[in-house]
Amino acid sequence: MVAHVEEVCVSASQQGKGLGLILIQALNATAKDLGVGKLILNCSKENIKFYEKCGYSIAGQQMELKCSS
Ligand SMILES: CC(C)(COP(=O)(O)OP(=O)(O)OC[C@H]1O[C@@H](n2cnc3c(N)ncnc32)[C@H](O)[C@@H]1OP(=O)(O)O)[C@@H](O)C(=O)NCCC(=O)NCCS
Incomplete structure (x- = not known):
């Protein structure tokens, strides 16, 4: 099972405080718990x-090939 990571964002005023790292580490751990074989982004x-x-x-x-106009 492969999961695609989308829309990662930390509020501009809170960037650089380690929150993005915590967010992605939590996501990585959740994916592992769910049996995801690979995360891609x-x-x-x-x-x-x-x-x-x-x-x-x-x-x-x-x-990619964009299909919508
Ligand atoms: C990218 C983003 C999610 C990072 O979140 P953040 O909370 O600012 O990042 P952190 O403070 O957790 O940084 C963790 C580490 O990565 C480093 N880092 C973060 N952004 C970096 C960058 N653009 N270039 C190099 N290093 C970076 C930090 O210096 C820190 O390193 P350290 O542990 O050695 O100090 C955030 O800047 C953001 O929301 N940006 C705008 C939206 C965006 O571009 N999203 C990604 C879409 S794919």
Whole structure:
């Protein structure tokens, strides 16, 4: 089972206080408890370091085809 992480956001005034890390670590633990085999997400280049600190690593490239106008 694969889970896709979406819409991660910490209020601008509260960023840099460790809340994002706590949020993702809780998410990681919940996914593990649920038997999720892999978590995947898309992020900007600027957020790669953050997700690496949350335990994630770069895995390939993403491709997409937008179908809606
Ligand atoms: C990305 C985001 C969720 C991080 O949350 P946060 O609460 O500010 O992050 P934390 O304070 O928990 O940071 C945890 C660690 O990651 C580092 N980090 C966080 N954002 C970083 C960034 N953009 N670049 C490099 N390091 C970063 C912190 O310095 C900290 O490192 P440390 O433990 O060595 O001090 C938050 O900045 C955010 O909501 N940004 C706007 C929305 C967004 O871009 N969401 C991601 C969509 S994929």
